[in-house]
Amino acid sequence: MYSCVMELDKMDENDWKYHGEGNKSLVVSHVQHARVLRLLKYSTEDDENSHKTTEQAFRHIQNIVDYSKNVMKPLLGDKFVHNGEAVKLPLDFVRQLSLKVQLERPESRCDKVMDTFSGCALCLPNLTQLSSCCCFGQHRPPLCIEIKPKCGFLPSSRHVTKEVKSKVCRFCMHQHFKLASGKWKRLSRYCPLDLFSGNKQRMYLAIKHLIEEPQNNFKIFKGGECIYSCKDDADMLQDLDELAKHMRPYFLPSGSLGNGHQSSKVVLNELIQVLMSALLSSWDCPRTVEPRKTQIPDGRGTCEGSILHRDLLRNGNHCLPKDCVLAKILGTQMLDNLDIEGVNPLFRRVEQHLQDFPKERSRLQIDGPYNESFLEKMQNCPAEDDGSIEYAVGKIHQYRVAMTAKDCSIMIAIAPCGEDDGLDQNLEIRHTKTRFSYSVSILDLDPKPYDSIPHQSKLDSKILNNYLRSTQPNNQEVDNMELTNPSLFLGRDREDCTLVFHPV
């Protein structure tokens, strides 16, 4: 599908530019067409991957496509998921591309190198762009906001051994571990439970906290170029006035409030309101029908690590419109209902079984194929542990799918449009006087490897132990949070927010 658009035999590295990267892949975007190529990366010490043949690498990427298409799409919804296509590229092109992008790569990601041996890649639509039919008549480049929301609920599994895990969410605890290990220099005040709460005040503050300290959870693109993200130099605070300058023509086109700090607040407030509308919109429901709601069970939707005022947390109604992107992601994350502490013993059961019956690995689809039968195994897993291998494997499949949903990102592309643009009603946000067309997508839906479960278990203990140590009374780290993370555009600390909500 995409390959014909690209003419694979005429690939030229000058048609592509560096777009971004994560831990496992590097992405380049086409300078004219709304396409990206996602190339795999591997650690230079990782012998196994550097020696992958073209066929193995192609199979690996095809597995990602199959998993997105046959497993994640049915769970998250057709509208949000673009599975893309595995392609084989000329090796010369890939080598030239690798040299071209090297200078643009952030130092913190250079512990891995791009795969220049296999020539395989994943071709996807460029989700920072809106499809041309949605941009008709608008004169400004589209904006795209990327949010990596992480896990939005507290575990309630009876396997959880430490009480704190049912009070403080994994993201908030992990922040302390990341600070201690030097990954970040400041704690983020973002709490995923606030974003997923469906309560507009809590969601507003969650997004505000993402803007203040984006880490790897928040980016903004304008016309496909990343204009706002965490800098490699983590000492620097984000320049919110600079961000507001970019946003002003979209949200305050008349410029009535001038360019001061006050107007920056107004502009960023508008941006947050539009993002909330996109995150809460129910795509499958006709506008006239009151959408059904997704309710987070009591006690699983508020985190004691969140800095929000207790009253706000207590009174926040925990409801998400049923088919909105957040409800879809949260529902999939909640397939993990045993927690890693419940999954780890099942992993050992499966390992023992595979030692005794190695040929079972394929029947149980431990490493795929990710087809309908994989989805069925996951969905038809017995509700109670009957001691069977089917139960253990079904639970592990569910856990891995939930892990993917806990690590995915949401892309919200928006562009102002005129009254006469004749848009599909579902793709429109009316905010104050401006009308925006928008699209919402979910990316990074790769399968998480079966054999990463022991690692997950160790990491869970490390995060927990570090959190308990660092939050003991008189501990310096708690004080550091206050010093290193001033609130930048509302009040400080436990926030009492007075917001004006516009009807949307």
Ligand SMILES: O=P(O)(O)O[C@@H]1[C@@H](OP(=O)(O)O)[C@H](OP(=O)(O)O)[C@H](O)[C@H](OP(=O)(O)O)[C@H]1OP(=O)(O)O
């Ligand atoms: O384990 P977590 O929660 O730290 O998530 C990892 C992410 O770290 P984060 O905490 O979001 O900064 C991590 O992101 P960064 O490299 O830190 O940007 C990856 O997304 C990693 O996934 P994978 O192993 O590359 O498939 C993620 O690992 P998985 O656990 O999802 O496999």
Ligand SMILES: Nc1ncnc2c1ncn2[C@@H]1O[C@H](COP(=O)(O)OP(=O)(O)OP(=O)(O)O)[C@@H](O)[C@H]1O
């Ligand atoms: N289809 C796309 N369109 C536009 N940008 C994209 C697309 N896919 C990825 N990107 C950009 O490239 C970045 C890296 O991609 P991705 O998150 O898939 O990498 P990863 O290595 O799998 O990440 P992780 O660290 O979470 O494992 C994303 O954060 C996003 O900004």
